[in-house]
Amino acid sequence: MGIGGRNGGPQTRYNPIPLPARRPVSSKFEGEGAKSILILAVNPGSTSTKIAAYQDELCLWKEVIEHSAQELQPFARISDQSSYRIEKIQEVLREKGQKLEVFAAIVGRGGLLKPLPGGTYLVDEYLAAQCQNAPGGEHASNLGAIIAFHLGQRIKAPAYIVDPVAVDEMEAVARLSGLPELPRLSQGHALNMKAVARKVARQLGKAYHEVNLVVAHLGSGISVTPHRRGLMIDVNNANMEGPFSVERCGTLPAALLVKLCYSGRYSETEMLKKILKEGGLYAYLGTKDAREAERRMQEGDARAKLVLEALAYQAAKEIGAMTTVLLGEVDRIILTGGLAHSEFITGEICRRVSFLAPVEIIPGEEEMESLVLGALRVLRKEEEALVYRA
Structure with missing residues (x-):
């Protein structure tokens, strides 16, 4: 589909860059010269948990774990669901014969944190606790960091979140709405x-x-x-x-x-x-x-x-x-x-x-791919992992 631009002439619709050929798997990230990196991505929703295994940019498999209202009813808060959802993830891994230990990193969907710059954040104990306490409100996306942290701890692998909803890089002039009591807030996809x-x-x-x-x-x-x-x-x-x-x-x-x-x-x-x-x-x-x-x-x-x-x-x-x-x-x-x-x-x-x-x-909206690409940029040392402190 040709779409015109200000410079004149047709512009072609974007086609994604071809993925690299599949290469031999290395169970852990080995720094420079590593052949391949395996990453587990976790994207919690209100009634489901999406998980996917990636070898570099290549998706090996995806699964959607459905959660019925009856299963979620015992949990007073969304963040209380973490242990239950972790067990469901492990059930899927066992069914696939996939060992958690082969993954170099776990990456989860970022939640409603306080305003922060965009990037890939290391999920440490502090960030996981912040998502547990839900400073920006209860939301299923808060579980992403909690689940990634606990899975990462089990296999001594790093856990990350990438570009959460709370990303705030707005300039000062953009924050004024016309009423001081109602500042414009940065939240988006x-x-x-x-x-x-x-x-x-x-x-x-x-x-x-x-x-x-x-x-x-x-x-x-x-x-x-x-x-x-x-x-x-x-x-x-x-x-x-x-x-x-x-x-x-x-x-x-x-x-x-x-x-x-x-x-x-x-x-x-x-x-x-x-x-x-x-x-x-x-x-x-x-x-x-x-x-x-x-x-x-x-x-x-x-x-x-x-x-x-x-x-x-x-x-x-x-x-x-x-x-x-x-x-x-x-x-x-x-x-x-x-x-x-x-x-x-x-x-x-x-x-x-x-x-x-x-x-x-x-x-x-390729959320799983986007999460994995953020983790890969850090593991390949193209970017440094950021540390969240409120």
């Missing part, structure tokens, strides 16, 4: 956005810290962020502002929102649910499936077409705004996330923004 940014930088023959990019993660929430020389210097918090998405309202007319909140029709809990889970596409069309909305559009539903156009329109406006943050010096615009599979949505966005910079489309 940092793991996926930084991963695709690095991929596109490599495609351009450059390092991540050598390029300027605008990355739009199009999912259940939409995050758009400018990356300047390796830092995400601004971002719309998808829970609070920016484009509406599949289920989130995005930015709303402030005065009308205040009136609705004080109308007596909704409690605080109900309003938050309305904004975060019952807004956007769902509020207009009654579905959270963009494919269903497109099917309706193709069958002649004018309202479905209008709502999908508006979603793309708002995403394009946010991308345009973020190009001003970079003073128009943008090497690429990147569209990623689940909605980037939609040729209609990406086509509408490209129609509005391709004059600003060439557009690359990398659909989906």
Whole structure:
């Protein structure tokens, strides 16, 4: 698919860099000259735990462990589930005949920590305890560091997390909202956005810290962020502002929102649910499936077409705004996330923004691969592991 850019001429859709040929396995990282590195990735969700084994960049296998409500019911807090989920992971390893000891490192999804710079963090006892105490709130992603730490301790291997949701590299000027009581907060899909940014930088023959990019993660929430020389210097918090998405309202007319909140029709809990889970596409069309909305559009539903156009329109406006943050010096615009599979949505966005910079489309969200690549950069000594201290 050719997508025009400001420099003229068609730009080809991004194709992932081919993976290296599979090489002999070395059970532990051996430093310079090591033949191969085995890594176990762990990504906990609210009702599942995804695990995957990688040999360098090559995925050997993936599994999704489902957790029923009945199984999780005895745990008062999400962080209390760690021992239960570790045992489930070990059951899968035993079924596969996979020894935990062969892994050079364990990498987990980062949780709701206090604001921190992007990068790969060593999970030590302090960081694991912080996730156990949940300083930013209870969330399944907090289990990533806890599980990685305990598995790593069992085999005396390092544990890491990579680019958690709490990544904060915003400039001071970006934090002001217009009310001192309501600062703009940095939360977004940092793991996926930084991963695709690095991929596109490599495609351009450059390092991540050598390029300027605008990355739009199009999912259940939409995050758009400018990356300047390796830092995400601004971002719309998808829970609070920016484009509406599949289920989130995005930015709303402030005065009308205040009136609705004080109308007596909704409690605080109900309003938050309305904004975060019952807004956007769902509020207009009654579905959270963009494919269903497109099917309706193709069958002649004018309202479905209008709502999908508006979603793309708002995403394009946010991308345009973020190009001003970079003073128009943008090497690429990147569209990623689940909605980037939609040729209609990406086509509408490209129609509005391709004059600003060439557009690359990398659909989906390869969270497991992104976690592993972060660990590999440290194990290969391309980066130093960061240490988290609140």
